Amino acid sequence: MDVLHAAGQALTTLRARRPLIHQITNVVTVNDCANATLAIGASPTMTWAPEEVEDMARAAQALVLNLGTLQPWTLTSMLRAGKAAAKAGVPVVLDPVGAGGTAYRTAAARELLQEIPVSVIRGNLSEITCLVQGRSGINPGVDNHAKGQVTAALITQMAQALGTTVVITGAVDAMSDGTQSLLLANGTPMLTYVTGTGCMTTSLIASFAAVTSPFVAAVGGVLSMGLAGEQAARKSQGPGTFHQQLFDSLYSLQADMYASLGKVWHSYE
Template sequence: MDPIDFSLYLVTDRALLPVGKTHLETLEQAIIGGVTVVQIREKTADTAEFLRVAQESKALCDRYNLPLIINDRIDISLAVGARGVHLGQTDMPIDIARQLMPTGTIIGISCNTLDEVRRAKEAKADYVGLGAVWSTQTKKLTSPPIGVRGLGAMLDVLSGSNIKAVAIGGIKSTNLAHLMHGSMSQLEECLDGVAVVSDIVAAPDPMKAAQRLKSIFRASRIVAAKRIPTSRDDILTKALTIMTAVRSLNPLVHQMTNVVVANQSANITLALGASPIMATAPEEMSDLSKISHALLVNIGTLVSGSLQGMLKAGHFVNTARNPIILDPVGVGASEFRKNSVNELLNSWQATVIKGNAGELAALAGSTEAESKGVDSLGNFKDPALFTRQLSRKERCVVVLTGETDYISDGERVFMLKNGHPLLGSITGSGCVLGSCIASYCAAANLLASDGDQHEGRLNRGGDFLSAAVGAVLALTVASELAAKRGDVHGIGSFLPALIDELSTLRPEAIRRLAKIEEVGF
C-alpha cells in the first residue's frame, strides 16, 4: 500500500459540530481543504451507531482515496476495512492487535511519556500520537500536558526508526507555528504530522480551517533559516547595521519587566532610539501586540496576575510574528518561578533567552552553576558549550551573561569581553540588557525585507543572533565609556552617565572597542 501522509490528521468528534453542520458535510469539506488522514473517534456511541458512522466515513474517504483509521475499536476497523486502528495505552497490546488485523494495517498508539514511546518503538508501532501537547476540551486527560518542549525528547527516542510521529492535544492554527518550531529534537528529528480536532470540526468553514493548518504545517517544514553571517567581522557589521536601524526605525518595545528596574529600563530603551511601553494587564495584550515590534518578558517581580498577562502577551506576539525576549530572573529561587517559566516556554516560543549562569543552569536543569536570589554563584566548566546546547534545546538564541558574555544560535557561539565592573554593581544591569536585546531584535525583525510571507515562520526572518551581539556590545561598551568620565565617582553617578553614553553611542565606537571572537568546537 502507498505510505500514509500524516501531515494533517483529522480526529472527528461529532459533539463539536456547529449547529446545522453534519458529520459527513464537515468531513468532506475538511478533506477538500487538505486533511490527509482521518480518524473516527466515537467515545459514547454504541456499536451499531459507531459502525454506521464508520461505514459512511469510509465510503467518503474512499472517494477521495484517503486513509481511514478507527479509534480503539478493532472490530469496527475490521468490519469497515479501515486502513488502520489507533490504540490507547489501556487498549489491546500492539502485538495482539497485529495478529488480528490484516497484513498492511496501520497501527498507531497514544504516548504521553518517554517510556511509552520506547515501548511503542519496541512493539513496532507504525506511528505514535504524542501528547497531549496542551490542555484540550475534546478529551479528558489522564496525564498532564507534555508541552512543546516535551516533544523533542520523544522524537529523539524515535530517531533511527521508521515510526511516524504525530502531535495531538490543543493544536490550532494560532499555535501550530510555535509547535513546529519548538518541537524539533536535538537530533534534528521533526514531526511527521499534527492531529487536529476542534479547530476543524468546530469551524464554521472546515475547508478554510484545514487549508490554513496545512499551509502553516508545510511552511514550517520548508522554511529554511536565513543564512546569517558567520565570521566575526560579518556579524559585527550586521550588529552595527541593526544599531543604526534602532534609531531610524524607532521600534515600539513592549516590556513586562520587574518594578525595581522599570524606570531605568524605559530610559535605556529611549537612549538606544527605541520607544518603551510598560504594561502588564492581560486585557491589553491583544491590542498591544498589534502596535508593538517586540516583547520583553522579565519575571523579576512575578505574581500570578502578571503571569497571566505574560502568557497572553506571548501568544499574541507569536501570532504577530514579532520577537519575544525572555529574562528568567531568579528562576531557580522558587518552584513558583520554575513552574511559571516552564509554562511560559510551553505556551509560546521565545526568540532570545537571556540570563546569568545560575538562572540558565536552573532553566536547563543543570547543577553546574547555582544562584543566590537573582545573583549567580559560579559558572560552567565550558560556558560556550553549555550556551550552544541550551540554544539547541530551546530552539532560540541564548545569551549567557557574566564577566564574559556568550551568545549562541545553536550553531555558532560568540564570546564578548567588554564591560566595566560598575555595570554589575548597579541594580538591574541584567534587566536593562533585556531591554537592549528587545530593542535590537525589534529592529532586526523590521529590517527583514525578504518578502517572506510564510505563516510557518514565527518571526519575519530577522537576524537575532547579530541583534543579541549588538545589544550586549552596546551596553557593555557604553559602560566602559561611562566609567571613564570625570563626573562618575561611583554607582550613584554611573547610571545616568551610562544612559548618556548609550544615547550618543555610535557604530564607530563599538567597532573600535568591541572585544568579540567566535568560539570554535
C-alpha cells in the same frame, strides 16, 4: 567580525525606525529599562494590564517578558501578550530573573517557554542552567551563583537544548543560536554595582530584535551595554554617577564602535 558590523548596522536601522518595545518587566527596574530603551533609540511601553496586553503586543515590534517581580497576574499578562505577539510575528525576549530560586518561579519560566516561541533568552549562568536542567533550588536570588567560565561549547549546547538564541551575561558575555556562538569581553565591574543592568540589557536586546535577527540582536544588545558601561566607568566617580553616565553613553553609541571596540573573546560557527 561580520556580526559586529551587522550589530552596528542594526543600531542605525533601529534609530531610524524607532520601534515600539512592549515590556512586561521588573518593577524594581522598570524606569531604567524604559530609559535604556529610549537612549538606544527605540520607544518603550510598559503596559501590563491583562485586559490590554494582547492589543499592545500585536502593535509592538518586540516584546520583553521579565520575571523579576513575578505575580500571578503578571504571569497571566505575559502568557496573553506572548501568544498574541507570536501570532503577529513579533519577537519575544525572555528574562528569567531568579529562575531556579523557587519552584513557582521555575515553573513559570518553563511554562512561558512551553507556551510561547521565544526568540531570545537572556539570563545569568545560574538562571539558564536552571532552565536547561528544569529544576529549582539551585539559584537562591537574582545574582549568579553558578561557578565556572561559560565556554562556546557550553553556550552552544544550551541554545540547542532550549531551541532558541541564548545569552548568558557575566564577566564574559556568551551568546549562541545553536549554530553560531560568540563570547564578548566588553564591560566593567561597575555594572555589578547598579541594579537592573541585566534587565536593561534584555530591553536593549529586544530593541535590536525589532529590526534584525535574534543572534545579531543578542550581540547588539549585549555589546551596547558593554561599550556604554566602559564609557560610563571612565567618567564616573561611583555607582551614582555611573548610573547617570550609563544612559548618556548608550545615547552616544555610534554604529562603527561595535566593530572597532567589540572585544571578541571567542567565536564559533
